[in-house]
Amino acid sequence: MMLKKLALAGAISLMGTTAWSACAFENETEVKILSAGFEAWKAVTDAMAECGNVQAELDQEFRTKQPAAFEANPSLYHLGGVSNGTVTPLLNAGTIRPLDDLVEKYGQNLQPNQLIRVNGQIMAIAMMVNTQHLMYRQDVFEELGIDEPKTWDDVYAAAAKIKESGKMDTPLGATMKSGWNLAQEMVNMLPGHGGKFFNDDNTPAVNSAEGVAALETLKAALEYTDPEVLVSDSTYVQQQFQQEKIAIANLWASRAGAMNDEAESAVVGKVKMAAAPMAMEGGAPATTLWWDGIVVAKNITDEEADAAFRVAMEGLDEEMVKANNGAAIWLIKGYAPGPLAEGAIATATANPAPPAYPSTTRMGLMHTALGNELPAFLTGERDAQATLVAIEESYTTAAKEAGILN
């Protein structure tokens, strides 16, 4: 019995060593990474782990943990998985290091557009892009003879047609869960209507004609969505799609893969991805561009940073992308965009192109204010004008407290 166990243990440890061969070097320094928990991160951290001595923590609460963990000295993690939304507190607190020398040493395989530069210095290595774009049921659209929607008006017209046909009661899905998700819809819609959030002196500028137009466009969705739309987040909308409850939604590109997951989707191969709809003719698609990538902590030794970066490069290599082509819209060499990536690519290459998510201190405060004040408008407690005033007041209070307004 004992012998058997020993033999088994030996076999497993052998398997472990053969797995290392997938990595170009044998890592001897301990490397810890904290990142978000979605599929792409799992693929990358698994590839990194092949080098040995890598501890990956995949946690959806990463954005609350990261700033404090990187502020510690020595930092609790060597690497961080960030997005352009969550890198701001790290940049502001100066807890991540410039990567120019490391890129020069180990970054031969990186594409130029992966290098995220802030004031000329490389601060992060992007690995994938994400954006909210249009997904629709091609079969339903063809059957009813509806063209691919280009604007939000088209989307609502299509939704009306589907509802009329009696195929679905609530043909439109929307990530309007109050809080962050709902605020994000407004972050898409206001610039889409040509509006802006701030004046140059950090005072709010949402109370405008564009602001009203954006709110009205948002509210128009309620006619075609599930009545419980104010509790529906990305996962809920994804499930509505998979269960044939909805036919159109402006949803995250990272959710596209789930539409063709045979195990849980009833609509495999029926959902088509297209560019995010425009809020007005000739405008940019009403959405924002996001990237996810890797940063290296400042409060670690240079040797550790060296090892961590090398491990990261192994995680972001061609081999990993080829094995996980469908997991994300990779920026890494070797990625072959499939039909699921069409929507994101059409969105990103649109002319005029949608803006990147404007991640700044003031935008963080504005996002919270939007998330807290918009629900009252959608439930009908407040009209558009009063809502915009409430958003500005709520933002102003928070901005004064945070020290960016006097």
Add this chain to the structure above:
Amino acid sequence: MKFKTFFAFVAPSLFMMILFIALPLVSVLIQSFQITQPVMTQSEVETCTPGFLTQTCTTELKTVPVLDENGKTITTTEWVGLQSYRNVLQMDKVWAAIGSNSWSEILQIDFWKALRFTLMYTLLTLPLVIGVGLLIALTVNNAAKSLRGPVIFISLLPFIITPVVGALSIYWLFVGDGILTALMEQWSGTNISMFAQAWTIELLMYFYRVWHVAPFAFVIFYAGLQTVNMDTLESAVIDGANRWERLRHVIIPHLMPLIIFIALIHLMDCYRVFEEIVGFRSEAYVISLQWLTYDFLTPDDAGNRAIARASASAMLTMIGIVFLLILPLRRTWRDHKGGAH
């Protein structure tokens, strides 16, 4: 007991209470009068974002914190008096709304919206919890001995379940086409959305809280029922008292201290209602005071948290609990003094 012995026994607990309750409370009190901000400066920042195949670089004026030579953010702390309380309470708007007689406007301010729900929730669930708890206790007490064990076990289950898990289970049973909503739809023939308006969400919350807390009241009452004086009960029967009169004049007076005890615990617990809000995702319709504090404390993507307002909101919550407890505590105090003579 000698004071020294008494002190030796109590000291560890006292020490822990001071360390983990009193000191943090003092610190929160202090922070509610202060605002700590990083020193900010405006600077031109060029940021590059990957598009597909190409990169777009934009230069904008960004407000960023200033770092000292050690790379730490420089912060300033100012005493601001009651400013954070004013920010939370927004009394100017309240007075304006009262002036124009529009109560609904008051309920659009987060704090008052939360207070309305929290108070109503606490006060309405209190009699329900006590009533249902007493009912289960009486039923079990009158049930056949062989049934008591299983019945007690089943009635205790909701209390054992972690609150967040309990709230989530109810959410999943009712959201969208959840099992119970689907059943109700089949039965009534109409389309029902339990999470599409405030009153149905609140109804589910009341149901959840009573379901979750009544077993606690039941256990306490059940223990109390075992000590009811049988002689008094028998003489009541001989005097011709019916079931209801026995309950009203013998059992309830006997259980009164326990009822007060449960009321105290329930008021304290329920005023801090939080799990329901998060579990039911009801933020768009219903929020509570404790959730408000949590919302202030949660950092946004840029790392900002409203610590000053969170402290003020926490202090206000505590003041609310103290007010609620005054009444039952005074009664206990009187009973205590009355019983001492």
